[in-house]
Amino acid sequence: MRKKSAKKSKSMKDKPAAGRTWPRMPDGAVRGTLLGLMWIAGLGGLGFGAVYGYPELRSYAASKLSVEAIEIRLPPLPAWLEVLDTGEQTGRTVEFVNGVKARIIEEISTAARARLGRDPLVRGDLIATRESLMATGWFQSVDSIRRDQPGLVVIEATFVQPFTMVRDAQGSHLVDEQGRLLPLHYPAKSRLARLPVITGVRFARPSQPGMKWEGKDVAAALRLVSFLERPDDRGARPWLSQIVEVDASEYNRTEALWLTTNKGARLLWGRPPGEERGIEVPATTKFAYLEQLHRDYGRVDRDLRELDLVTDRVYAR
Structure with missing residues (x-):
């Protein structure tokens, strides 16, 4: 009988007393933990915004520009334009060549804007712009078309080479x-x-x-x-x-x-x-x-x- 009583007493001793509380964290530690969690959440929000929000902001900014206001940056004009002999006097040849250069730039820029939409996220517009540029007959290849800024389109291409x-x-x-x-x-x-x-x-x-x-x-x-x-x-x-x-x-x-x-x-x-x-x-x-x-x-x-x-x-x- 004594053995059972002793065993029961030991079991009761191991059980926590009613109303017992665990040690509390200091108030400073709680505040530090909360601030850390807030920083992590803030940085995560910034990262999410950079990945998903920035392109949308660029798209919104670009949508406020007219197509005519978009700058078209072309590759340098070919050197063969400088070796043209028109059979005229030198001054008239230079005037003619300068006029040709201006016309080439205007013609290519117009062809690009004709198919270029205002939204930089629409890839189909860039593909259509490439086709429009190739149709001008000025390029052997159009290697890339990219929007560096909402109002700037950069074209990298190779001009045709006359024989x-x-x-x-x-x-x-x-x-x-x-x-x-x-x-x-x-x-x-x-x-x-x-x-x-x-x-x-x-x-x-x-x-x-x-x-x-x-x-x-x-x-x-x-x-x-x-x-x-x-x-x-x-x-x-x-x-x-x-x-x-x-x-x-x-x-x-x-x-x-x-x-x-x-x-x-x-x-x-x-x-x-x-x-x-x-x-x-x-x-x-x-x-x-x-x-x-x-x-x-x-x-x-x-x-x-x-x-x-x-x-x-x-x-x-």
């Missing part, structure tokens, strides 16, 4: 090496640097920039210009500036191309490089003829009216 010009009754028109039309036309006497202009082509120029100029005569003339222009072990070719035209007017009938000099002389070149047949000498031999003529006479035309470069000797026609 030469094709001349028709309406003027001189830039084309690339594949014969695709660029969206820029010049006065009839214009040249690009020292490269000859292609004349006498059969078909009218393409209706839109970026389209290829049709005709085997254009393709043949482009191959000849490329052969004359390409830098390689054939030398510097100081005489190339004397050749102002590649005349393709007879190509569709005889497959012959003519070179016209800056004194109006005509040099019969024959078929385009790589397509020679029969007794016609290769293009490298004709090139050597031009080198020799310039070395001996200072001019590739010898100050004559017509020369024939087709066979194994050069003779006046």
Whole structure:
């Protein structure tokens, strides 16, 4: 009986007494804990706002701007604009080139704004803007379009590279090496640097920039210009500036191309490089003829009216 009583007494001793309280935290510790929790909540709110709220604020700010007020920052204009020869006096050429630059900037900016919405969060607007810029014919590629600020759009792109010009009754028109039309036309006497202009082509120029100029005569003339222009072990070719035209007017009938000099002389070149047949000498031999003529006479035309470069000797026609 005593054992049971002792066991019961021990059990009652371990049980907490009624009304017993746990130790209280000091008031300062409570306040510190609450302040810490408030700081954590505040920082979390700032982080949430930065991630989710800032773009919305930018969107709201941009929505208050008109599309016309958005600044379009373009890549630098291509250097080839500076080497244009309009056939006019220097002052008039500079004036013309400056006017062309202003028109290019206005044309591209207008194309960008036409598809650019005011909300920077709408990705579809940027995609549509890229398509609009490519349709101008001024760019080989549009690499990125981004909004750096609500009122600023930065465009990173690569301008097309012209190769030469094709001349028709309406003027001189830039084309690339594949014969695709660029969206820029010049006065009839214009040249690009020292490269000859292609004349006498059969078909009218393409209706839109970026389209290829049709005709085997254009393709043949482009191959000849490329052969004359390409830098390689054939030398510097100081005489190339004397050749102002590649005349393709007879190509569709005889497959012959003519070179016209800056004194109006005509040099019969024959078929385009790589397509020679029969007794016609290769293009490298004709090139050597031009080198020799310039070395001996200072001019590739010898100050004559017509020369024939087709066979194994050069003779006046």
